[in-house]
Amino acid sequence: xxxxxxxxxxxxxxxxxxxxxxxxxxxxxxxxxxxxxxxxxxxxxxxxxxxxxxxxxxxxxxxxxxxxxxxxxxxxxxxxxxxxxxxxxxxxxxxxxxxxxxxxxxxxxxxxxxxxxxxxxxxxxxxxxxxxxxxxxxxxxxxxxxxxxxxxxxxxxxxxxxxxxxxxxxxxxxxxxxxxxxxxxxxxxxxxxxxxxxxxxxxxxxxxxxxxxxxxxxxxxxxxxxxxxxxxxxxxxxxxxxxxxxxxxxxxxxxxxx
Amino acid sequence: xxxxxxxxxxxxxxxxxxxxxxxxxxxxxxxxxxxxxxxxxxxxxxxxxxxxxxxxxxxxxxxxxxxxxxxxxxxxxxxxxxxxxxxxxxxxxxxxxxxxxxxxxxxxxxxxxxxxxxxxxxxxxxxxxxxxxxxxxxxxxxxxxxxxxxxxxxxxxxxxxxxxxxxxxxxxxxxxxxxxxxxxxxxxxxxxxxxxxxxxxxxxxxxxxxxxxxxxxxxxxxxxxxxxxxxxxxxxxxxxxxxxxxxxxxxxxxxxxxxxxxxxxxxxxxxxxxxxxxxxxxxxxxxxxxxxxxxxxxxxxxxxxxxxxxxxxxxxxxxxxxxxxxxxxxxxxxxxxxxxxxxxxxxxxxxxxx
Numbered sequence: 001x002x003x004x005x006x007x008x009x010x011x012x013x014x015x016x017x018x019x020x021x022x023x024x025x026x027x028x029x030x031x032x033x034x035x036x037x038x039x040x041x042x043x044x045x046x047x048x049x050x051x052x053x054x055x056x057x058x059x060x061x062x063x064x065x066x067x068x069x070x071x072x073x074x075x076x077x078x079x080x081x082x083x084x085x086x087x088x089x090x091x092x093x094x095x096x097x098x099x100x101x102x103x104x105x106x107x108x109x110x111x112x113x114x115x116x117x118x119x120x121x122x123x124x125x126x127x128x129x130x131x132x133x134x135x136x137x138x139x140x141x142x143x144x145x146x147x148x149x150x151x152x153x154x155x156x157x158x159x160x161x162x163x164x165x166x167x168x169x170x171x172x173x174x175x176x177x178x179x180x181x182x183x184x185x186x187x188x189x190x191x192x193x194x195x196x197x198x199x200x201x202x203x204x205x206x207x208x209x210x211x212x213x214x215x216x217x218x219x220x221x222x223x224x225x226x227x228x229x230x231x232x233x234x235x236x237x238x239x240x241x242x243x244x245x246x247x248x249x250x251x252x253x254x255x256x257x258x
Numbered sequence: 259x260x261x262x263x264x265x266x267x268x269x270x271x272x273x274x275x276x277x278x279x280x281x282x283x284x285x286x287x288x289x290x291x292x293x294x295x296x297x298x299x300x301x302x303x304x305x306x307x308x309x310x311x312x313x314x315x316x317x318x319x320x321x322x323x324x325x326x327x328x329x330x331x332x333x334x335x336x337x338x339x340x341x342x343x344x345x346x347x348x349x350x351x352x353x354x355x356x357x358x359x360x361x362x363x364x365x366x367x368x369x370x371x372x373x374x375x376x377x378x379x380x381x382x383x384x385x386x387x388x389x390x391x392x393x394x395x396x397x398x399x400x401x402x403x404x405x406x407x408x409x410x411x412x413x414x415x416x417x418x419x420x421x422x423x424x425x426x427x428x429x430x431x432x433x434x435x436x437x438x439x440x441x442x443x444x445x446x447x448x449x450x451x452x453x454x455x456x457x458x459x460x461x462x463x464x465x466x467x468x469x470x471x472x473x474x475x476x477x478x479x480x481x482x483x484x485x486x487x488x489x490x491x492x493x494x495x496x497x498x499x500x501x502x503x504x505x506x507x508x509x510x511x512x513x514x515x516x517x518x519x520x521x522x523x524x525x526x527x528x529x530x531x532x533x534x535x536x537x538x539x540x541x542x543x544x545x546x547x548x549x550x551x552x553x554x555x556x557x558x559x560x561x562x563x564x565x566x567x568x569x570x571x572x573x574x575x576x577x578x579x580x581x582x583x584x585x586x587x588x589x590x591x592x593x594x595x596x597x598x599x600x601x602x603x604x605x606x607x608x609x610x611x612x
Contacts, residue, residue: 088549
């Protein structure tokens, strides 16, 4: 089972420091960890650092080896935040691209079957031969998720994967991701703004604020009105649903107008 | 049941295989068109031959009449092949510029590479200034080549600066076009009447300057660069999904851009330095390819090459047949027949083409 540990991890772009001193020793395959925090708290930067796409101090160790900046590897797969694409490619081809890096010119039936499987898992078979430019924001997001799942990585880093999805799709995608994490022993780190979804699907949460990791652990223990006040500047209640899951109810802003 | 529903009812795997087969057939059809245009190009000239004569002379030169052999092999074949090779090279250069800069306006012409070449050539034609002192027979193409490579390198160095977006690169290219055009006008202002004529003719682009030697060099450059592009086909296709995604798939985006830009500079500069400014092919060849075959580089690259080659070859045919005995400068013809064709493709295409 894959193991990821972060030790004193930081990220800086030029002189601007966006993250520092993040320690998380025991991230293991099979669990879903939600990354929460206000806008520009450093969530994407942390993902990029783990994926090997950003440089910075500290060490990121994956399966016993240190990650080198500037090099993404197939077993750690990062889904960047959604951007519009104008390429004249079909959905099917774009998913194929995720599989073919460094691969042979020809495409095997085995590879195509893997794509078919992912399309089925995400229930987007009907999009297969649509052009990428014809998709809605939500459809685009599902295709991006397909591009990461088809690579069957050990570590999956999802940066706001559900921001454009309707409620039903959010539920489906997060359920699928959690099921795959359990079945394949995959570690999933997911940044998500909807706290209630995070609390429902994540085994643990990591809370980023002021360019630091301020809390980490069981969502039931960590997500408190005080924390929400500190991180987001909101007055909120945390209730417990019948199933035992915590539920956040925002009552208003706690930041007073000057 | 509609075609779309039928396509989704069967496994996507089979639909993808069918799509691939269709693309192979499209490439084959494009190759057929190019071949037809090439043969017609050999048939036309001051003396007209029929296809049988041309093909027999090509297959068995030793058995053909001497006059026919000389006309086909020594005069027409280098020119007709130069049209094919130049068209392919410019279209591939344009296709890869559009890919790595993620911009539909990128081409050797719009990035100032052709304008720089024109200025280099004009330096030689007007003042006899050789940027390399030896090889005096090739002073015009060598000057053109050096300026073209210089412009391409300048564009590349600027594009590597922090905070420079691909849109900025296009703007820089257009600024280069204006700069070199102004410098060219300045040279023309000081030029003798004879030199002025030579400069104007050079900037119009002409295949009649082709010979086996120039053809050999251009072909060698094309054959040298092609394997690099083909080897990077998957990565280049992925680049069109955006830098972030390409990087997350494990592609070293900066290195890929550098590698391709260097190759593309060479590919664009060499033919331009031999045949002069031919502006239209590098922009439109790839767009036509994209419309008929999509952007999977395994198909897009050969389709761009075939589209560019076919347009230039067809333009060569037209340039010879408009007024008997007169060969029009090729770039006038490419624009005049190419633009309406391109417009009609854009306006009738129901799919997005960029």
